[in-house]
Amino acid sequence: MAALEAARRRTELLTDAVDEADLLAQHSPLMSPLVWDLAHIGSQEDLWLVREAGGRPGLRPDLDHVYDAFRTPRADRPALPLLSPEQARAYLAAVREQTADVLATVDTSPEQPDRLLAGAFVFGMLAQHEQQHDETMLATHQLRSGPPVLDAPAPPPAPADAALLPSEVHIPGGPFTMGTSTEPWALDNELPAHQVDVPGFWLDTVPVTNGAYAEFIAAGGYDDPVWWTPEGWAHVREAGLEAPLFWERDGEGWTRRVFGRTEPVAADEPVVHVCWYEADAYARWAGRRLPTEAEWEKAARHDPATGRSRRYPWGDAEPGPEHANLGQRHLRPAPAGSYPQGAAPSGARQLLGDVWEWTSSDFAPYPGFAAFPYKEYSEVFFGPDYKVLRGGAFGVSPVVARGTFRNWDYPIRRQIFAGFRTARDEEPAERQADPAPGAGRG
Numbered sequence: 001m002a003a004l005e006a007a008r009r010r011t012e013l014l015t016d017a018v019d020e021a022d023l024l025a026q027h028s029p030l031m032s033p034l035v036w037d038l039a040h041i042g043s044q045e046d047l048w049l050v051r052e053a054g055g056r057p058g059l060r061p062d063l064d065h066v067y068d069a070f071r072t073p074r075a076d077r078p079a080l081p082l083l084s085p086e087q088a089r090a091y092l093a094a095v096r097e098q099t100a101d102v103l104a105t106v107d108t109s110p111e112q113p114d115r116l117l118a119g120a121f122v123f124g125m126l127a128q129h130e131q132q133h134d135e136t137m138l139a140t141h142q143l144r145s146g147p148p149v150l151d152a153p154a155p156p157p158a159p160a161d162a163a164l165l166p167s168e169v170h171i172p173g174g175p176f177t178m179g180t181s182t183e184p185w186a187l188d189n190e191l192p193a194h195q196v197d198v199p200g201f202w203l204d205t206v207p208v209t210n211g212a213y214a215e216f217i218a219a220g221g222y223d224d225p226v227w228w229t230p231e232g233w234a235h236v237r238e239a240g241l242e243a244p245l246f247w248e249r250d251g252e253g254w255t256r257r258v259f260g261r262t263e264p265v266a267a268d269e270p271v272v273h274v275c276w277y278e279a280d281a282y283a284r285w286a287g288r289r290l291p292t293e294a295e296w297e298k299a300a301r302h303d304p305a306t307g308r309s310r311r312y313p314w315g316d317a318e319p320g321p322e323h324a325n326l327g328q329r330h331l332r333p334a335p336a337g338s339y340p341q342g343a344a345p346s347g348a349r350q351l352l353g354d355v356w357e358w359t360s361s362d363f364a365p366y367p368g369f370a371a372f373p374y375k376e377y378s379e380v381f382f383g384p385d386y387k388v389l390r391g392g393a394f395g396v397s398p399v400v401a402r403g404t405f406r407n408w409d410y411p412i413r414r415q416i417f418a419g420f421r422t423a424r425d426e427e428p429a430e431r432q433a434d435p436a437p438g439a440g441r442g
């Protein structure tokens, strides 16, 4: 209930910040009107918690088709017979009352044979669903024009050692456990845990910064097809891309718009709002490449001292403000090198929080994957059309940001809070075996 209530407070913050007309408006064809997301949150809770898990008739089954994300693309949603903001708020409150009642009456013990209820999975699934729509609504806020309506303190400045960090960290070769079979609220695409052998590689210690990315632009990176895949080059030409989304030229430098405010681009912050093609081109220009999804997860979770995979880069403790920039506490990424207490065993920082990180991998099922509870959650997206993002951005809730969580999107998408870091293969002379579990621990 606490996870559901935290999600609801954030939903209210994002939707109470604007007036009725703004809730009904479509701020971008890429996004739904905010009032669609709002009622969709209630409709999914009505369907999965009240009806499927609770075995009750539900409040508004007649709304299922209006708020079915697969039925109507985002651009067409303003034409649907949507609930008004007032009706949507009343609907969400009424559904939540039933949810509380369901929670009070069902058995959520891990031994419960109904997989929806075991370990309260369906409650976790809905809390994550609402938080993910909150993140989508945050992206809508970033796209809307007009005066700023959201406010949050800036993240703390980078720690003193940030400037002294090595540019890359080494991840020794060897097998590690990818995915999970034990996280109670993991979604189907994170299951099951399985061994993956990852050759040794080097990974950027921190995400690529605005300053580094601006060098790529200044060096003519957007004008030279040599850095781009053929699809990326066709897209960058056709879409006229010349900088991350929301950047504007300002003399020799750049400004960018951040939730309605225009400011100079901060050189030491991770770059955000770049598409996969831009990330891939930058990496090639830098003489490097994007990490694979398995490399990213190994860097984030594998503990060479024990041989096991951690829940989070820093260990198994739930994310706190000292570990990562998550949960919309701030409205921007923290400077590169922040959160030393959130570092992975390899020394890499900010793997969770700040910006989603594009990987080179297509979204694919793990060996032994089984769709649950419905194949539209993950299965219909598997294949070469979608690239995997890992790590979670500043607007991602801690309830979502597990070390195993997988996100995916089209390689042209830029309105999401996505950045990246780069990697390179290990040279033969740099090869070091992964120490045996327990080695070197007195």
Ligand SMILES: [Fe+2]
Binding pocket: 040, 044, 069, 129, 133
């Ligand atoms: Fe949804």
